[in-house]
Amino acid sequence: MVHLTLWFTLPCGSPYLAVHLTLRQSALKSKAISQGKFAAEHTGLISLKGLKTSDLVTGAAVVNSQPECSWMAPEPVYNVTNKYAKWITQTGVPGKTAIWDRGLHGEGQIVGIADSGLDHGSCFFNDAAKTVVVKTGVAGGPLFEDTTHRKIVQYRAFADDVAGETRDHGTHVAGSVGGHSVNPQESPYNGMAYEARLAFFDIGKPNQGESLYSCAVVCTVRVNSSNRGARYVQ
Helix, strand or coil, X not given: CEEEEEEECCCCCCCCEEEEEEECHHHHHHCCCEECCEECCCCCEEEECCCCHHHHHHHHHHHHCCCCCCCCCEECCCCCCHHHHHHHHHCCCCCCCHHHHCCCCCCCCEEEEEECCCXXXXXXXXXXXXXXXXXXXXXXXXXXXXXXXXXXXXXXXCCCCCCCCCCCHHHHHHHHHHCCCCCHHHHHHCCCCCCXXXXXXXXXXXXXXXXXXXXXXXXXXXXXXXXXXXXCCC
């Protein structure tokens, strides 16, 4: 059996939807599903764009009527939408950033973040003149500290003794809080307090609360985003 995905891209403001199809291998070699706007190519992907909500219903019915279709189910299609956060948080009006317009972007502030690892090599956090390398043998866990780093003044690698994980949740959270890209074309995705710098604590072990906050206080942190909830397996 071969799995295909039917992507329905609906008008702005409507939910996105994907429909999975399970087809027999022989069907792909012998026939493509085709009717009007709805077409399944032999590449294994059906792509539909600019459809109305009514088209979604019609399209699903067309595909479902084909003998090759053995299973169909909807699921959401997730997209990166951080660029909308700035106006949603500040005013709720598209394009309106009342807080930033008053000159408040996090200047002079250091925000503490406790989460899984942070990708300090990302364009939103890296400093071409500084390399984040944690020192081992330090009380409380491996530590990086540099008050001259453009974005990361502290990185406590408490959970796994390393820094720079590229796929951890902490990168998303840190980006939402204070990410500031060195590439101008990515500035729409900067964080809310993009001029602030970060003191990052890599969590993931039990009984870490006291050391977490005492470590941040050393960097004059007075605002801390503590993100917990993952299951810890020893």
